[in-house]
Amino acid sequence: MSIRVVVADDQEIVRTGLTMILNVQPGIEVVGEAADGREAVSLARRLRPDVCLFDIRMPGMDGIEATRQLAGTGIAVVIITTFDLDEYVYGALQAGARGFLLKDAGPQLLSQAIHAAANGDALIAPNITVRLLKAFASGSPPKQPIEPLTDREEQVLLATARGKTNSEIAAELYISLSTVKTHVANLMAKLGARNRVEIAMWAYETNRVKKA
Template structure:
């Protein structure tokens, strides 16, 4: 299946570079480009991308607000992969809250950029563990406290802890010596049992509840 990508960045050179990198892959297609967050929702409605590569610092509407608009206004929004300069950039934490599926450093090698787009398209998240811990601390303790850990099996708990380390499904499968489909099932069960939308929310809840210690 071809993954359609919308590139959003106010820097012409960055857009051209990403277009060249992604366009060279047979399973990736650059569906379109946008120069500002204000153009994202109309472009997404028209082009129906699977993944949006979203810069955060743009002049009119930044990537954080554009991410919120995508999730609020589209019934089936694309996955958002935020492109940032620094792992500890404050925008990273805001993007997590807005619903971004992952983060990509602008200095990443082409192979990592391609792999990141593929992973996010498959429904996985690319997280900086330090960023998730800081977000959990910003939220404060859960109210009422406690993760419904008793509802998770021992294996599901292991999977959740590895998710908090930023591991992908494939990496979790290798770590636990399990099949990839088995890991996907465990991840799905964790999200369902915790009543959360995605891996990011699951990990934040795990930190806030004390199920996982920073």
């Protein structure tokens, strides 16, 4: 069964391009397009796609608010933006987006992000992970985990903060995919994180990831 996607961008040529790219990727089908966030939210609630691909800067309702509106609905959101250090991206991640890409991402990375989001994973473009998370860390004291992290959880934490998917973490640590998912779930519970992106943010806020 194909992953059903709604694409939202205020530029028609961008929407058309993204739709064409996604529709030729195995296991992905674009079921709707929207020109702004309000239309995107309405369309998503009606069509119930698996994933929404949202631009950040849209008229009326931007991608951040659209993401917030869909939080808790079971519809995953991936943010795609033009700017690699866009302050709005951090807000979108706080609103519940599972990942983000730049608009110059190739078809393969775009497909990977859609599949990751649909599977409850997240993909953050590796070339901007470090810079963006460092630049937009909250600056407030990081919350403490409700229980100490195990050595393996620390390893999974660092790999997640570097933008690796569950499959990549499993290969790197020589553990099964199900074991990685268990560790990620444990990290979310211990850190009070809503998603993998918030896990990554916590790793940066606690200086667990060395600055480049």
